Amino acid sequence: MLVVDDAVIGRTFREESGRSVATLIRIFSDIDLAEDAVQEAFALALRKWPTEGLPPNPGGWITTTARNRAIDHLRREARGRELRGQLIEGAEETSGEEAGPVQDDRLRLIFTCCHPALSTEAQIALTLRLLGGLTTDEVARAFLVAEPTMAKRLVRAKHKIKAAHIPYRVPSAAELPERLRPVLAVLYLTYNAGSGGPSGDGLRQEAIRLARSIASLMPDEAEVAGLLALLLLTESRWPARFAADGSLVLLRDQDRAVWDRAMIEEGQTIVRACLRRNRPGPYQIQAAINAVHADAGSIEATDWSQVLALYDQLLALTPTPVVALNRAIALAEVRGPNAAMALLDDLALDDYYLFHAARADLLRRIGQPIDAAQAYARAADLAPSDAERAFLRGRLDETG
Amino acid sequence: MPRYLLSTHVADGDAREPMTDEQMQHSWQAINALETEMKSAGAWVFSGRLHDADTASVVRVSGGEVVTTDGPFVEAREHLGGFYIIEAADLDAALGWASKVTRTISAPIEVWPFADTAGG
Numbered sequence: 001m002l003v004v005d006d007a008v009i010g011r012t013f014r015e016e017s018g019r020s021v022a023t024l025i026r027i028f029s030d031i032d033l034a035e036d037a038v039q040e041a042f043a044l045a046l047r048k049w050p051t052e053g054l055p056p057n058p059g060g061w062i063t064t065t066a067r068n069r070a071i072d073h074l075r076r077e078a079r080g081r082e083l084r085g086q087l088i089e090g091a092e093e094t095s096g097e098e099a100g101p102v103q104d105d106r107l108r109l110i111f112t113c114c115h116p117a118l119s120t121e122a123q124i125a126l127t128l129r130l131l132g133g134l135t136t137d138e139v140a141r142a143f144l145v146a147e148p149t150m151a152k153r154l155v156r157a158k159h160k161i162k163a164a165h166i167p168y169r170v171p172s173a174a175e176l177p178e179r180l181r182p183v184l185a186v187l188y189l190t191y192n193a194g195s196g197g198p199s200g201d202g203l204r205q206e207a208i209r210l211a212r213s214i215a216s217l218m219p220d221e222a223e224v225a226g227l228l229a230l231l232l233l234t235e236s237r238w239p240a241r242f243a244a245d246g247s248l249v250l251l252r253d254q255d256r257a258v259w260d261r262a263m264i265e266e267g268q269t270i271v272r273a274c275l276r277r278n279r280p281g282p283y284q285i286q287a288a289i290n291a292v293h294a295d296a297g298s299i300e301a302t303d304w305s306q307v308l309a310l311y312d313q314l315l316a317l318t319p320t321p322v323v324a325l326n327r328a329i330a331l332a333e334v335r336g337p338n339a340a341m342a343l344l345d346d347l348a349l350d351d352y353y354l355f356h357a358a359r360a361d362l363l364r365r366i367g368q369p370i371d372a373a374q375a376y377a378r379a380a381d382l383a384p385s386d387a388e389r390a391f392l393r394g395r396l397d398e399t400g
Numbered sequence: 401m402p403r404y405l406l407s408t409h410v411a412d413g414d415a416r417e418p419m420t421d422e423q424m425q426h427s428w429q430a431i432n433a434l435e436t437e438m439k440s441a442g443a444w445v446f447s448g449r450l451h452d453a454d455t456a457s458v459v460r461v462s463g464g465e466v467v468t469t470d471g472p473f474v475e476a477r478e479h480l481g482g483f484y485i486i487e488a489a490d491l492d493a494a495l496g497w498a499s500k501v502t503r504t505i506s507a508p509i510e511v512w513p514f515a516d517t518a519g520g
């Protein structure tokens with residue numbers, strides 16, 4: 001018999017709780033009831049599974065158990081109230097394990113969590129809590145806020161969903177482009193929030209897992225596939241991203257032998273499918289840029305003219321200063337650092353550390369070490385994580 | 401069915417560029433058409449446009465007596481200018497109506513759920 005320990009149950013919780021919570025919200029139209037019941041079902045699993053063994057369908061077991069728990073709760077509260085009684089009857093008739101609607105439940109839930117009427121912070125917190133199965137404390141730590149602050153944020157968001165009747169359904173085709181945007185942004189922000197160092201492993205994996213499940217639920221949405229590919233290709237370089245001392249290693253200096261080939265393969269397959277579909281969007285183009293890097297054996301062997309062409313396309317779609325900065329960095333590889341420097345002067349990015357890091361690098365290559373040192377110092381001051389600060393200070397020492 | 405307040409706020413003092421008669425008429429027609437649409441969809445409950453805030457009065461109980469003073473209640477730069485009360489199946493439906501209103505009157509619309517509707 002397979003040994004069922006806390007780790008196995010913890011993993012099952014991560015993988016299955018979102019599905020169960022989503023299904024129970026559909027049945028009972030009550031987020032808190034759904035959350036509590038699923039929590040109780042896992043507590044029961046922790047007691048039962050180690051002695052009785054893993055049930056054949058652990059996710060289905062959790063959903064069914066949670067549904068029965070929720071019905072018990074309602075019974076205890078109901079005491080003859082007719083409305084509740086009807087709800088219980090309805091719930092008893094609904095199976096928690098049908099394949100079709102269950103799949104849609106998670107989609108419905110992510111569109112509720114990422115409704116544009118909720119703040120971005122609330123969207124991310126709800127998504128990680130309800131779909132990702134993270135505890136309130138875990139969500140709080142991921143975003144560096146105190147647990148009570150995050151708890152209050154979650155309570156307020158759930159209250160707004162209920163009070164304002166934010167619907168629990170997949171938006172119509174006409175609404176979809178506007179409504180999909182915050183969903184993808186939440187997943188991308190979640191991934192990035194986990195990019196500061198190894199402590200973010202869970203968040204990055206969660207973002208990839210959710211992107212993967214949304215991509216499988218919405219196979220016709222090219223940008224969802226694009227986001228998944230972008231996350232996979234970015235994640236493939238993770239093993240090479242940090243030096244032994246914890247400082248950041250730039251793409252140019254990374255040991256490409258340790259890049260995760262399986263993730264690259266999966267990401268590139270998706271990028272190729274996107275290219276065939278020919279409905280480009282910002283996530284797909286960023287994925288394609290990363291796919292070009294993944295193809296190259298070294299920074300010199302990179303097809304930079306291809307990278308630059310993709311940045312041209314990205315800048316046309318999303319004309320932001322940050323995209324213009326990244327395009328300028330690519331341009332430096334094709335036409336030299338002087339051409340790129342000329343572009344940087346026009347960008348209003350004085351508070352953005354990567355702007356100063358890029359400027360410093362170009363100045364160093366042009367042969368202006370004093371200006372380069374100044375720019376590295378400014379970048380280090382603004383850098384958000386220890387790893388990045390350590391890297392930039394290192395560069396500053398080399399330059400100065 | 402849930403009810404929502406769709407409200408618009410006007411800033412005191414900075415009256416917008418006055419409309420020509422033709423623009424005014426065009427605007428009225430558009431607003432009327434939208435109200436007709438709301439009514440035939442069963443969404444419209446009540447609506448109204450308010451006079452400027454300096455026409456408001458406030459009554460309050462002070463020392464056991466009801467005292468009336470010159471309003472408005474809130475000393476703010478912006479005041480309620482007009483509102484719709486609508487019925488909608490959910491927030492998305494309410495936001496749908498709000499989008500039509502904001503397009504028609506070219507001002508932002510705040511969408512607030514009522515707390516005391518049956519079933520909500």
